[in-house]
């Protein structure tokens with residue numbers, strides 16, 4: 287069984303995000319980056335698929351040299367090998383998806399795992415786009431994955447419940463929190479990751495069709511105002527809600 291995970295290198299969830307000088311993109315300077323948290327579930331999933339069914343695992347990322355750090359994390363978790371589609375040019379989600387799909391089809395994978403979403407730009411577009419480009423079934427937000435012969439049974443997280451769907455592989459799956467408990471890389475895994483191969487490949491160039499016009503941080507909320515603490519404050523409260531807040 288051939289299982290591939292696509293991983294992104296994203297700002298640490300603790301990082302203080304700043305908008306870049308051009309007012310369009312995240313300023314990545316001085317920010318610690320990590321393996322996208324949803325991609326950890328996806329990585330664990332392909333490791334478990336290999337453990338149950340044999341075969342090989344591969345991690346792919348598209349980005350600059352810094353993405354190698356994230357590939358090393360996937361390798362340290364136990365993935366066999368990795369590919370860096372090395373590119374720093376401006377890309378939108380479709381452009382990333384087309385480049386990933388072009389590489390993925392060379393490997394004829396049985397399972398292509400993604401995270402549900404990338405926590406940098408939150409587009410939630412790439413898994414569906416890749417499935418469409420490759421003509422494969424796609425199941426999103428998966429919290430349980432079972433494979434029986436050719437049958438793939440997925441539990442999907444939906445508002446207030448779960449949905450169970452069935453398909454066959456090859457398939458594209460996006461992983462949601464709860465799919466599994468991602469393993470911590472062991473010391474042995476970390477040492478082994480240093481010698482595992484990361485192949486650098488030039489991805490296909492695809493002009494973006496969506497352009498970011500501007501990006502800004504939400505304004506911080508103003509401090510609350512205490513009008514009074516007893517019934518005497520009600521008329522003033524009503525006036526403020528009517529005239530200032532304009533909610534009544």
Ligand SMILES: Cc1cc2nc3c(=O)[nH]c(=O)nc-3n(C[C@H](O)[C@H](O)[C@H](O)COP(=O)(O)OP(=O)(O)OC[C@H]3O[C@@H](n4cnc5c(N)ncnc54)[C@H](O)[C@@H]3O)c2cc1C
Pocket residue numbers: 292293294295310311322324325328346347348349350373374375376377378379382386399400401402403404405406407408409410411412413498
């Ligand atoms: C080289 C490059 C240049 C970019 N330039 C710009 C820019 O100029 N302006 C801008 O606003 N944005 C830029 N981006 C961000 C890009 O447009 C996407 O927003 C970003 O790749 C995340 O995609 P998404 O939010 O659509 O991911 P989602 O669809 O939310 O991600 C879902 C899953 O797709 C996979 N995935 C996402 N990104 C990658 C990746 N790079 N490699 C492998 N798997 C991935 C992961 O499994 C992830 O969990 C750039 C990205 C790259 C890689």
